[in-house]
Amino acid sequence: TALVTGQNPGGIIFDQSKMRRHLYSCLNKGRWEMFPILERKKPAISSTDILPVHCLCHMPEIVGADMAECSKCTKWFHVTCVNVPKEIFSDSTISWFCPLCS
Numbered sequence: 001t002a003l004v005t006g007q008n009p010g011g012i013i014f015d016q017s018k019m020r021r022h023l024y025s026c027l028n029k030g031r032w033e034m035f036p037i038l039e040r041k042k043p044a045i046s047s048t049d050i051l052p053v054h055c056l057c058h059m060p061e062i063v064g065a066d067m068a069e070c071s072k073c074t075k076w077f078h079v080t081c082v083n084v085p086k087e088i089f090s091d092s093t094i095s096w097f098c099p100l101c102s
Helices: 016-029
Strands: 012-014 037-040 067-069 076-078
Antiparallel strands (some): 067 076
C-alpha cells in the first residue's frame, strides 16, 4: 500500500501483526490505505546517491573485477568491456590506451 500512496516502501517497517486485519478493512471499505507502520528508516541507497560511472558501458565499478586506466585520458575501463593486455597488471611501465584514445 505504500506504493499506492506514492511512498517508497524500502524505508518502512510495517506492523505485520496488524496487516491482515487492515487488509480486510481496506477490502470492505473499497479503498486502499497505508498499512500500519512500526518504524521509518532511511533506505540503504537513496535517489540522491551518485555512483561514478566508468568505461564505454557507463556502468559503475564492479567490485572484485579488474579495471584498467587509460594512460592518456586517465579514464577507467572494465577489462570485460575492452581489450586489455594482461601484462599491464604485472608491469607498471607498460602504457595502455583505451579505444577512444588509440
